[in-house]
Amino acid sequence: MSVCKVEVDPAELGFDAARLSRIDSHFAKYVDDGRLAGWSLAVARRGRPAHVAHYGRRDVEADLPVTDDTVWRIYSMTKPITSVAALMLWEEGLLELTDPVSRYIPSFADMRVYTGGSAANPGTVPATEPVRIWHLLTHTAGLTYGFHHAHAVDEMYRAKGHEFGAPRGQDLAAACDVWASLPLLFQPGTEWNYGVNTDVLGRVVEVASGQSLDVFFQERIFDPLGMVDTGFQARDVSRLATLYLPKPGGGLVRSAAMGDAITAEPAMLSGGGGLASTLYDYHRFTQMLAGGGELDGVRLLGPRTLAYATRNHLPGNADLQTFGRPIFAESTYLGTGFGLGFSVVVDPAAGKQLQSPGEYGWGGLASTTFTVFPEEDLTVVFLTQLMPSSTYPIRPQLRTLVSQAVVS
Known part of the structure; x- marks a missing residue:
């Protein structure tokens, strides 16, 4: 072309x-x-x-x-x-910006938030509200990237094989479950942090669209x-x-x-x-x-x-x-x-x-x-x-x- x-x-x-x-x-x-x-x-x-x-x-x-x-x-x-893609599905009524991500990815229910400590022994508290679709779109969910090398949670991502990309053979659904098992950097909606938000959003697109x-x-x-x-x-x-x-x-x-x-x-x-x-x-x-x-x-x-x-x-x-x-x-x-x-x-x-x-x-x-x-x-x-x-x-x-x- x-x-x-x-x-x-x-x-x-x-x-x-x-x-x-x-x-x-x-x-x-x-x-x-x-x-x-x-x-x-x-x-x-x-x-x-x-x-x-x-x-x-x-x-x-x-x-x-x-x-x-x-x-x-x-x-x-x-x-x-x-x-x-997500906005197209929103227009079609297949998702709402305020939907909890757990509606599409169950592992995102009952998320916890980092409060201190090391990557090996972090302190956490329950999230005060669910991670929602608009949090993913705006990078305000509390998710991160392993390549940042700026926070203990970044280190936890790297320990799971997530620095640039995913471990060999791991698909998107499995990767989302790994990220959901790790603490958020902050309470959803309270800060902005560049991370795997849009990867998770991609999985939401898959589930919502079939x-x-x-x-x-x-x-x-x-x-x-x-x-x-x-x-x-x-x-x-x-x-x-x-x-x-x-x-x-x-x-x-x-x-x-x-x-x-x-x-x-x-x-x-x-x-x-x-x-x-x-x-x-x-x-x-x-x-x-x-x-x-x-x-x-x-x-x-x-x-x-x-x-x-x-x-x-x-x-x-x-x-x-x-x-x-x-x-x-x-x-x-x-x-x-x-x-x-x-x-x-x-x-x-x-x-x-x-x-x-x-x-x-x-x-x-x-x-x-x-x-x-x-x-x-x-x-x-x-x-x-x-x-x-x-x-x-x-x-x-x-x-x-x-x-x-x-x-x-």
């Missing part, structure tokens, strides 16, 4: 072409000096592609270039897709949107980009252990980070979002549902700086809240980035990112393969470079 072709003068869409070219020249330097292997970019406005670019290599060692159809691991950019997550995605999202190369397994390995880590002292080193995982059929269908995709496919997804839930006559969500999901749902309209735990996340904390599956800008001045109120999006572990700019009717998708995403300030730089190119 060829990526969307740019057949319009950027000026027709309110861009200064010379300013748009700054994006390419800036990120070309990342490749030329060895910080990134390669990247793909799509900027669209008013439903039309304004700028599409590729640069560098999808595989440095094999000297293979980035192409229109390069396949990328999108990791946590899977989360908005899973969130959309379909496995891969089948639901394929039949209800990917096929309708024409996302032909997105899935839990990269079947055409010849088009797959290599996953890299920064090498101490400069340059890149392949991450074969994690990188090869996407080439095999997974036991656990990770709604939180398991998909691979292409620039064309994820561009299609963002166009559906920008279109209020509809693209090319296919409607996945109603516009009121999407508007509701992309407002800040943190209590008191708080941002992540005040409501979140000081750990790694796919977004800045200052001035950024969180909706039902997306980060949402609530105070651009606080974040000290060139933003507008209501911008929403998310990113992935390998430095991928997307943003929808409702005020500007604009979307951007940037795909690369460098882990972790906190290595370089790609996201704020991209946001600034895109925004400064809009002149009308």
Whole structure:
């Protein structure tokens, strides 16, 4: 599938072409000096592609270039897709945001909350209310990730084999039971912490719909949107980009252990980070979002549902700086809240980035990112393969470079 072709003068869409070219020249330097292997970019406005670019290599060692159809691991950019799936079921009356998760996953009944002590001997108290669907969508359930290395409960996840992914052979239902057996970091709804929330949400989608997550995605999202190369397994390995880590002292080193995982059929269908995709496919997804839930006559969500999901749902309209735990996340904390599956800008001045109120999006572990700019009717998708995403300030730089190119 060829990526969307740019057949319009950027000026027709309110861009200064010379300013748009700054994006390419800036990120070309990342490749030329060895910080990134390669990247793909799509900027669209008013439903039309304004700028599409590729640069560098999808595989440095094999000297293979980035192409229109390069396949990328999108990791946590899977989360908005899973969130959309849950919102679709909400619209159909198959679940409610206030439903206890235990209605779909019985092991989530009678959860306990960490109060102190070591990973081997934690103190806990009963949860004062159930973990609910909206807690999963907003990352306020008290769940965590083993890779944070910031808390005793993180260590407990790692002890169960959950750091990046699940133990070999463990499916999603079994993984959810493991997470439910461990204490929550805090009482549900009282804080924000990035964790396996969306993986659990994926299991809720399975139970509520009666379909496995891969089948639901394929039949209800990917096929309708024409996302032909997105899935839990990269079947055409010849088009797959290599996953890299920064090498101490400069340059890149392949991450074969994690990188090869996407080439095999997974036991656990990770709604939180398991998909691979292409620039064309994820561009299609963002166009559906920008279109209020509809693209090319296919409607996945109603516009009121999407508007509701992309407002800040943190209590008191708080941002992540005040409501979140000081750990790694796919977004800045200052001035950024969180909706039902997306980060949402609530105070651009606080974040000290060139933003507008209501911008929403998310990113992935390998430095991928997307943003929808409702005020500007604009979307951007940037795909690369460098882990972790906190290595370089790609996201704020991209946001600034895109925004400064809009002149009308």
